[in-house]
Every structure is written in C-alpha cells, then in structure tokens.
Amino acid sequence: GQVCYDDAYLYISLKCLMPKGMKPKGIKRRDDGHLFSDDSVEIMLDPGRTMSKYFQFAANAYDSTYDSVRQSGGAQNDQSWEGDWDVATHMGDGYWSVEIAVPFYNLAITPETGSTWGLNLCRNIQVPYVAYTTTGSHGAFTNAPDFMILKGIDVDFNRYLYPIGPGKLSLQSGGDSPEVLYEVPVVNMTGKDRTIKIDRILKDDSVESTTLLLEANKSISFPEVLAASSLVPTGRDIYAVDSDSKVKKIVISDAKTGVMLAASNLKRPWFCEAMKIIVDDPWNRNTQKQKTKSVSLKVHTNVIEVNRISGTLRVELRSETNGKVLASKTFTPPADVTEVTFETSSIPWGAYRAVAEFQDSAGNNVVSSETVVTILPGGKHYVKVLNNFVSELMNTQQRGRDGEKKIAFMNPRSGWVFFNITGKCEVKLDGESKPLALGKARQYPGEAMRYLSVGRHSLHIEGVAENVIIRSVPQIIYSSDPYRYSPEMMNEALANANIILGGSQATAEFMHEWTDAGKKILAFAAAPSHRMIGNVRIDDQYVSAEDCYEQITSHKGFSDPLRSGVMVDQIGSATPPQKMAIARALGRIADNQEFENRIYCPWYEGGIDSSGPNRAMDRIISSAGWPFSFYRYLAEQPNQQAAQKQIQNQIINTLLASEENSPGAIRHAVVT
Template identity: 25%
Template sequence: MNKMLLAAICAILSFAGLGGEALQAQQLNGSIYLDGKLDEPAWKEAPAYTRFFKAGTQTPARSRTEVRILFDLNALYVGIRCSEPAIHELVVRDTPRDGGLYQQDCLEIMLDPGVSKERYYHFMVNAAGQQYDAFREQGGGIQNPFWNGVWTAKTFIGKDFWSCEIRIPFFNFCSRDASSGDWEINVCRGQRTNPREDSSFSGEYHKMDKFLTVKGIQTDMTPYRLDVENPSGKIRLGGGERIFVENSAAVGNFSGKERTLLADCWLTAPDGQVYTSPQTRFTLKNGESKTVVLPKTEIRKQGKYLNSLRITDLSGKPLAYRDVIQNILFSPISIRLTVPWYRHSIFESQEIKTVEFAVQLAMEPAMLKDKSLEISIGNAEQTVWKKTVRPVLPIQQFTVPNAEIPHGRYTIQAVLKDENGRKMDFCEAAQPLWKLPFKASEVWKGQDGRWFIAGKPVFINSLWTSGYGEKFYNTPAHNMLMTYHDKWKNLNPGVYAISANAIFGILKKPGVLKGLQSGSLDKKELDLYRESVRADRNAPNLFCYYLADEPSSLSIHPDALVQVYETMKEEDPWHPVMLSDSPRNEYILACDINVHHPYPNTLRSVKANDCTPIVSALDSGKVKLGSGYHQTSFIFMDMGFNKFDFGLGDKDGRIATFDEFRDHMLMGLAAGMKGLMPFISSSTCYPECVIGFPALAREGAWLGEAVIGPDTPFRPKADFDKVRFISKDRQGDTVIIASNVSMNARKVVFSGLPANIRKVNVIGEGRSIEVKDGAFADFFKECQGHAYTTGKLPELPTEAEVNAQIEAAWRKLAKPGNLLFQRYKDDTVRITASSAFVNFSNGGAESALWHLCDGDTRPEKGYFLQFWSSIPGKLPAWILFEPKKTPLTVGRIVIYPYEQSIKKINVEIFANGQWKKVYENADASGLDRIEAVFPPKKITKFRINVLSAAPPKRKLRDKEVIRARIVEVEAYGK
C-alpha cells in the first residue's frame, strides 16, 4: 500500500453498516437497446434500489436515485435513473476517456465480482455518457488508472431526470482468480446542481467493507479464469519488401481443467486502418502458461498502433480482451545480448571472459542472398572491434574476448548491406555495451538471479519503517537500511544503504508528478533525478536507489518511470534501482529489483487465509518479463500492519499471526525471491509485529545464506505440484525451503535425497524427521511453509517460543481490571467519535478508533493511526464508548492524552436511561494521565467530551496546530 497515500485514504470517514442489505440482479430475457432511456420491460420488472446517503453521513440524499441490475450470458447491465429538478443546471463538459468526470454530474459504479474484499473495478460516466475506468486492489488502496475495460454507457436527459444504461461484458473481469457467486457493488452519484451533493449506497466511496451484496448473478466465471498479458508484435520482412507483424501473448489457464481456446489479433493504425490476423487455436492444461504466437499480419505503414488481442472459447464467446499502444518500426534486424546479462554492462568482479551476442534478421532466407552483415563495437572516439560476415544467416552468433575491450561505454552496431555495399533501409540495429572500471561497492545480478557486491553474493535483508519504528524493528540481522539525505554515513559497518532520496526528495518538487503522469519528463525534471544519484553514488556502503512506491496510486505512467530508470542507470551503472510495484507488475521494467507485496487479506472469520497471491502475482510478473533481456529481480515485502486500520478491505481484517507472517516469508523464499523487506512502519502497537518481525529478520538472515548458496547437486521431488521449494547448499549442509502454495492441507512426500541423509531438522519448529530411502514426509497446512536442514538447528527461537512472547506481551497490555481492553476491533467495546481523525496529517478512519482500548499507552505508535485527534478549530468534540456486555459497573475511567494536549474535559455516563456528568476538569493541560473517579454505576455506555485543547508542545511543519489527542482509555469497576 502506498505509504504517502495512507493518510489520504484514511481521510474517508466511516459510519455504521447497512444491516446486510442486498441488491437483486435479474436475468435478462430478450435484449436491451442501449440508449439510456431505461424503457424496456426488463428494466421496469427489475427491482430498484433507492437508498442513498450523503457522503460522510447517514443523512438521506436530497434527490432520488434508482439502481437496477440485469445480466445475461455475456454481460452485466446497470440501469440508473437520477431525479433532477434543476435539469437545466446539469454540469457536463466534453471530456476525453479517463478524464476528470468527478466535478461533473456523474455516476460511479464499483464492482467486486465474487466478493474478494480485496480488488474491484471502478467505472464512471457523466451525464453526457463519457467514460472513466480503473482497477483497484489491496482493499482499494492501490489504483491502476491505466486499466481500460471494454464497456458501453449511454445516457438520456429528460425533463426532470437523467438516466444511464451501462453494459459491461464479463470478459472485463477475466483474471486467474475470477470467482462465481455473489458480487458486491457500490454506486455513487455526484450531483453538481445547486446545492452540490455527493451520495452513495452507504455514504462512503472507496470503502470495500461498505459495499452492498448483489445476489442472483447466475454466471459461471470459471471460464474467465485466465491470466492474459498484453500482445507484443515483432517485425518480419517478407519478399517484395512486404512488412509483417508477428503477434504473441502469454496466456495462462487456471480454470481447473484443460482448455482449448481461440486467439486473434488486430492492429489499428494511426489513420484508423485495421489489419487483422487469422484465429489461432491452442490448448492449455490447467495451471499451464505459455506464449501463444499468432499468424503474421501484413501492414503498410509504421507508427503507433493499437495492438488488440481477443481470447474466445470454441463457440466464439469472448473470454478476455487486451490492448496496448505499440510503436511499430520497420527494423527486421535486432541484437540479442547474452553476456553480459545484466544492464548491458561488464563489471570487473564478474570476471567475464567473453562478450556473447546474436544478430537476428527477421527476413526470408532468399532476401539475405548476396548481402553482408557488418558488426562493430565502438563509440564516437574509437572502434574497438569489427567484423564483416558473408554469407548472412537469419541468426548469427558472435563471441568477442573481453580482454580486447577497454573500459568505456560503447555500442554494438549491426548493419545489413546489399550486394553493392550500401546500407539497406531500416536494416540497422544498436545495443549498448558498457565496460565499467572496478568500484568497491559495485552491485550486479548474477545469471541465477542472486545479487553480488564486488563479486560476493548477498541476501537482501532489510525493512521499511519509520524513524520511530527503527528502535523496535531494526536488528543486527538487517544488512541493508533505507537512508535519506546523507544518513548513509550513520550506518554501522557491514550495513548497506538503500538511498531513498529519489522516492522522498523529488516527487513533491514542481512539475515532477505532472511529468510522471504524462508519460515523459523534460530535461529539468530528469536532472533532479540525476542530482539525487550524484549525491549518493560515491557512498562506500551504497547498495541501490529506491525510485518509487506503488506509482499507479499516483497515476504515474509506466513509460515515465522507465525514462527515469534509464536516466539513473546512465548516471550510475554500478548500483541497481529498486521500486515497489503493485501486484499487477505494471512497472517492473522501470527497476532492477521489485519489492513484491501483494498483501493478501488476513481475516478473523476464516480458518486459513489465502496467501497464494504471493506466488501467483510473482508468476504473472515473470510471465510479463518473458524471455526479454531485462529480467527484474523480486524480493518480498510483507504487510506488517492491519489493513482495516486504514479502512481498507474487509471489516473482519486483523493483524496476521506470527505463524502467518513466517509462512508468508517462507512462501516468498520458496518461490525464488532473493530478499526480504517487510513494511512495518505503522504497527508498534501489535506484539505480533514488534516481537515477530525481529525474530523473522534473524531467521531470514540465516535462511538467506542458503538462498544465496549454490543449488544442491541433487534436485528433490515433491509428490504435490502445489508445493514450491528450493534445495540449497549452506556451508556443506542441505537446506530445503518449502511452501504449500494452495488452500489444500495435506501430507507431502519429498524424495530423491542422497542415501547418506538420514534425518532432517525442521528450522523454527524444534523437531526432526527421519529420512528413509532418500524420502521424508511432512504435513503442510493451507499456505504453510517449512524449512529443513541436514545440519544442526540454528540458534533461533522456535515458532512456539515467539508466540509465547507475543501472548505474554498481550497479557501485559491487558491490565488487571481494565474492562475495555480489546485485542481486536469491537471485541469488548464499540467506539465512535464526532471526529474520526486519528493522525497528524488530518487523515482518519473510524476503523482505527478501537486502538483507544488496545492497552497500549505509549504516546507514539508509528503512523499515528492508533490514537484519536480532534479536528483543528473544531471543539468541543466527543468520543462514545459502547461496551458489548451491558450493564457494566464502572467507577473509574482513565484517559491518556497525547503530549498533554487536553485542557478542559468531562465524562458522562449513560445509566437508568439518561446521561449524567460524573467528572470534569477545567485545566488538565499538564497531565499525561487523567483519572475520572466516581461512585460505581451500572452503565450501558459513556462518552468523553473534550471541551478545549492545550497549546501544542511542538509545531507541525512550522505551524502551531491546536488540537486535542487521546492515546488510550481504560475503565475499571472502582
């Protein structure tokens, strides 16, 4: 989740749910003519939902809005009628696709097919029928505005209303985890006539726990369980100088059975001319992914084409559609560099003997007759190697001794010449080749994906935390830390710096974000990134640069980040670039290291939480990279926070257990990730994090030595194909890290171990398993991981020991006699407030107020999400506490202000059907602890009224902001 957006997300207030209400979808018999009028009989027969509330309130909306839902075999239909007495005042502007519709009279539809509580599709249409769409995930915290669906919206403006008909084909929801059954929906209306009003089903917008259920959509989504990447076209030259494009796309089948499908592509030229390719038939086993190559398409002009791909079943029913803008340039010649394999650069510590590359010519063999191919390596100052080849073959392999190439930045040039020695049109290719002088801190990626510093392998064991969080989470086990400005100077010996100057220091500068969103930055903006690199590139302990975090949330264009990445690489080729992409892997070409963080939901109500997106999103990223030269490395970032504390995802969300955090880590390592970097800035109130993550850092460091070690000479086998594992040699001992990447619990047998292995010790579990005839068995729960070693168990605490420490910490937080203590939201008491603001940046979420009774009285808790704050300038304010078990006998209430911020305060109890004031303090400004003592009473609820705030102890961003804050509240019988 984007750390810079958390506060903004939290600014959406939350209110009581709607009592389990649901919309009923009705099957369409016949057809709908989309004109926006809603005059077909099917619309009249469909039940209407009309309960809308003003945004941020439970006050009914002023104008009636009616929503009806239909479906057929292929699509979902949403019909909406908006009553509007001031129809002549409608605000409508001519707006391009995905433009700003919110400030106009508009409707928004948010759809969560299958009730994932994790991801949803966002559709918007204004009263003129213009469209916007996006995809959101991680409970709504991550937006991908570049997602474009194929859907139709038509509107009609009547005498005192406007209406809309929307048709959304089901293939828009194609994904590897498409689910059947109930859906969830939110519909929002932006009314811009006077008085302006925003409204929705619940009074909320992007809060998934407030979406309503849609029942009755009897569509089997199983056929849509496909993972389909964008098409990619390659140039092929035919006889008579004819130009062809050969399209291909990676397709994965996750429908549960073998599928035979059809694919076709078409290219739309800048002038609107459409070039099509015939359909291709292909078969995929369940779980299989492969690249589907389509027949060549002849085109006549170069330029920017819309490259479109459609997947259908054998009856022609569309199952998936993808399109992408592709720059089609006529160049049938290309250079594929094999060695060096990373950043087209030779590092001294790689000890490379030869440079290896191939020149490929996408031309018919007859066209190569009597031609010559001229290859050179050089720059503007010199040519260091040159060769002419006759005859010319479609693929030519070249090997150049590294010793013949001096240090410098060069280009490999390939030119095809005709029989007269003249360069042929469009038949030239270039590939950078840099040979770098040695740098003691040089970092490069090996061919096996491992990272090296000056030739020595290194496991990335880091964390993302705040300055406040470092004292809880930073341990000697961490070998890399994020630094800002020149803080790399303060790191301990042996600890490497991840420079955060780019991510924190540049984005807010004038023009940068706008340029990133446009897809291209100018020289002035790129120079800012150059300067940030120059500031750190000579740091002796520099490991890499952190470029961006979840850039889709800021609508940053992938092309712009690639441009920045190339600029940073040019400025410093010795150190990689890191970013944290969304699970859709839209930006992985703009970095060398992707901090992979799918953040699966963690819910209280389920027996086992599905963590398989950790691997499925990784697999999708690898498919997207394909066999291209740029191969991004993945490290794992776990979700060290409770998603629902930020108002994201399901209201049943909770913090993960230590066992779950550990299983996440093992799953990431078993799937091949090369490092760990959990995000744990905001959870110092959770013992699961404060105790658990330092323990995982120590275990991760030990396991990391295995991850960067060589593969074992033998490759074990597992009798369950959903188990991922690696088998490594760690200082002479075999280490196997395995994970059950499924929701099926079962015993797994590993075989193929050498005969001399008689026993494996289970790391972190304090047990051993006998090996017989080269095989051993172990039980894996859903998404559970185990790590085994043939050597001695490391001196690390076991899962049971860490869990015991965590439980002891919770018992300590639960003070004897405290009637309000709760470990989970609303377990003991439900808390609401006149202001749900809970942090310094004016963000807020009612979903975090429960932390006022979590037992943690420390004044600082990471992201400051765990205490209540009044809105500046808006006092008095109140906080209401409603215990779950009533009546409750209370005679003492203890309040912990933040930084002595409360001046005047009183406490009221509700007993015998009426409110009664039992405590008042006219000046509590010097108190860290306010104790309200009164004769014990049986109460059903109580409230704290903050009447005025004390002057602040410190300024906020050089401003004196007066507001009252409360960290914790306790209640006792006496």
C-alpha cells in the first residue's frame, strides 16, 4: 500500500496479489451494498488519531463502494454517512489494485486534527481461498487503538474548520399533527471572521446560495419544519419524522476564491426524541449497605427554544402500584437538560416511576416521558453486588433471618432471579397460589429461577427453611432444540438455563414442564423485509408498519401460549425505511396490553448501527424492558492478556456504545 497527500486530498493505493489466471470474486453492487464477501479492501482513516471517531471506506474489484463513520473506537457504526471520495480499480494478471482520493473538506476536520493520523489497511480475500489480512495490531479491523500510526500529514487544516451538523431535531408542536424543527448548523471554528458562501443543494439538484460574514466561533442554520407522528400510539416523547428535508447536501466555499472548505451529504432525518429521562441507577459496583438516600436523574427536554423558555417542566416520583405522587419538583423555565434530585429517606424501598411533563405557556401538556426509579433497601435487605453478572438479594443464614415466615427482597431490575432453599418447607412467591417450582423433580429443598419485575417481592414459607439464598442472575439462553443430544447432557445444560431459543422439536410435554417451572421459550424469526401473501414473498414491495405488525404478532412466538416471544435474526441488515416500519410496529406492540408478557429481541450481526432508525428501535425496545442481542466471533488467543483485550474490544466496547446511544440499554444486552 502507498499513501500520499497534497493540500486538498489524501491518496491511498493498494495492490492485491493473487494467482495468475484468476479473477477476483465479486460483482458491481449498489452503493453501500454488502461487498465484504467479495474480494475487497477496507481502509479505516482516523484524522488526528482520536482513537474514537473515524471513517471507513471499502471497495471491491468492480468499482463498488461502501462508506460509513464509526464512533466509540469502532463499536458504533453509522452506515447512513455518505462521503465524497473517488475510487478507481484495475485488474491485471496476478493482481488487482485500487486507488482512492479522499478530500480533506469531507472529513469533519477539527482544531485538534494534527499531522498524525490513524490508518488501517485491510483486505478480504476470497480467491483462491478465504482469508483476511490487516495492518492493524492483533489482527484488528475496526478497533481504532490498534490502527497504524500515520505521521507527517503536514497540511494547514485551518481553512477546513467549518463543521457541518450533525442535524438536530426538536419538537415544534404535538397533538394530532405533530411537527419537528430540523436544523443543520454550520460553525466557523477558524478563529477569525470569514466571508463564506453556503450552497444548499436540493433534492431536485437546484441550489440555494447564501454569501455571508460568519463570525469566529459562531454558527448559522437554515431551519425546516417537517411532519412527524408518535411512534407509540399513547406516547408523547418519541416521534418518527414522516417527511424528508428538501436539502441533500451543504457545500461551504471561500466567497472570493471559490475553494471548497467543507461539504456534507445530509442524512435523512428519521427520529426525534422530544424527551428523555436518564436515571443515576443506585444499583452498581459501588452499591452500599445503607438504604438509598436520594435518587438523581436528568430530564432532556428537546422542544424548540421559544417554547422551552416560556414553558414549565414538572417531575414527579410516583408509586408503581397506585400512581400516588410521593415527591415532585417544578422548573420554570427548564434547561435543555434539567438535573433533578429527590430525597428518599422517608419513602419505603422499592420501585417507583419518574414522570416528567412539559407544559407550554398556555398550560398545554406538550411532551411527557417516564421511567423506572429504584430505592434500594439497607440493613438485612440490602443488595450485595457479587460481580458484574450476579447480585445477592438475600442470604438468611448470613443475615440472621432464618426461621422467618415471610422474607421480603428487592429485585433491582426486571430480570431473572435465582432461588436456593434448603429445609423441609413449602415456599410460595408473592401472591401466587401454587408453590414455587424448584427444579424438574419438584422437590424441596431445591432451586428455581423466575423472571420478576423490578421492585419489592416476598417469599412465604410454610415449614422450616434452613437457608434461603436469592440472587439476581443474567439471562442464560440455550440455543438449540431439546433432545438433540443425550438426556444427561441436556439435563446438565438446561438446569443452568432460563430461556430456550428455538425449541421447534420439543414435545408439548417438555414445553409445559419448562414453562410451568417459570422459564421461557423464544422462537426464531426473520426481520420483516417484504410483503407476504401467505408464504409467498412479494419481491418488489417492502413491508409497511401495518404489514410488520401483522407479521410479528401472528408469529408463533407471539401467538403460541407456550412461547414468550421472538428473537429476530439479522435485524441490522434491514434498510432504514424497513427499520422505521419495524419501529412503528414495535411501538404499537409495546403499547398493547395483550402483549404485555411477550418479548421482542433483535439480534444484530456484529456491531450495532447508530443511525436514527436503529435508535428509534432501541428506544422502544429499552423502554419496553425487552432485551437486545448481538453476536461476535472470537478467535482463540495465545494468552489471557490477549483474550481479555479481545473481549474488551469486541464485546465490552460494543456494550458501552449501546449504552451511549440508549441509556439503560446495557441492562438488557444479551451477548452471543
């Protein structure tokens, strides 16, 4: 590979050797098509070596291209980014080659961008055998800290310091015909007042031009009003953007010389979060033995500024059981982000709801949102964090509670709880009439697992319990069909699982036994993509939200009483319009009490796309308390240190990126 530059472009060339007489695998594909199973190259470019945000460029031997922008060191991937760059390929006898030219004006140059960049050159080999090569250390493709260090790009980047966007959406009006305000800011970060020309290229290729003096560190935007609709029928906090911007590209140039300084192909705006509540969860690695003294949260109020500064935000702490208001605070006017703290010394431990409502100057409720808040117990009921996966909720021997007939405990989140009970006794959970199922043999003492809602629960004991151990445990999935292997192996594997994924070959007797024990069965499903007539796919018609709703709710995972939901394979491969159709359908499902105990779990292939449609799906999934899953293939490593680094890069960083996109998501993640 070779790298060179001038004042305007970075040039990269790669020569890919192969046996003479052979041609590289591949075809001419649509823009941003899946070319990674072709003979192809990938170039990761990290301006200024941030080791956080970088650009990915890929090409196959047939001039097909793919580009995206990645964040969080590579864990977040936004495929909706469209760059301005040129590519040329050539096929010779015994090789094929590719050359690209990337303009600096397209790389979101910042004042911190210097002459040292990160670079990774990767090759996907398909002919004559399958192999993958990279210049990154440890075989890394997308992990920014492992990229090569490229030094000596001695360009005066100051003239390119006009960042464009990202676009911002804020709610302008709610009600029956919601509208959002869409703004794409242009900022002058050169340190001097500059006269620039801004060209807004419209979808019909006409151009709206403005020449102006933009002061240093000031910004300008050209707002548009777009139609919207609520993603959840009864909700007033998340909206789908129904109309597109008329602008497809913004170009900034020097007003005198005409030299291009910055350009951005605009993403279609899809999703507006009008309000979001982020809670400082007291259940973490530093959880104390004392009862929670206060709960803190941040309310993001994303309405247009003229409405926000004349309106009022009211935040309440309400009972989960009867809706009684236990504490409240009012802010007039609220900030963009309002920090709220409630003292909880006089409030019993358990789960509550934080409800935020924004009213305009006329007293109309414009936006509202809510989320779960927990007050953890202290003393003998305290939650003891054992590790990243398990917390002890009760141990009667160690906490001096043996012999008690009623044992209350706190589940710090909606999720699986493990019970181990010894002694001659019968145990019932909460108000259930049947004894708690303790393993296959239904014998006491024994073990059991149940999926429980967040909050206060209790065991009722008849007889003598010698010790009761209760722990919060993760979702543990067995992904196969029962009875595919020996009974001994199945008993060992299934005894430690709480969900079966698949189960299409399971007998009705087995399924009843499994679900009677409080465990769940999820069915496999494919991401809805095309309209179906019976079992026939209509190739030229993509699913609507109504089609998607029908496909999901009629699936056996939602219609079979012995199944609890679906895990949807390859959800990341759906197009943005398809994902928005899925999001609309999920909003209806989450809002429908008929499906209250059903689960919709998307299964992403590798990294999780951070585009608007994905964030819309993630917000609904997280708010509904459903899990999401992603898979990674981890190669065997030579030592423990290398294995830990691989886990950090491939799994933990992806989880952290998901949490950044959708706060609280990490509590619902399933890694496969």
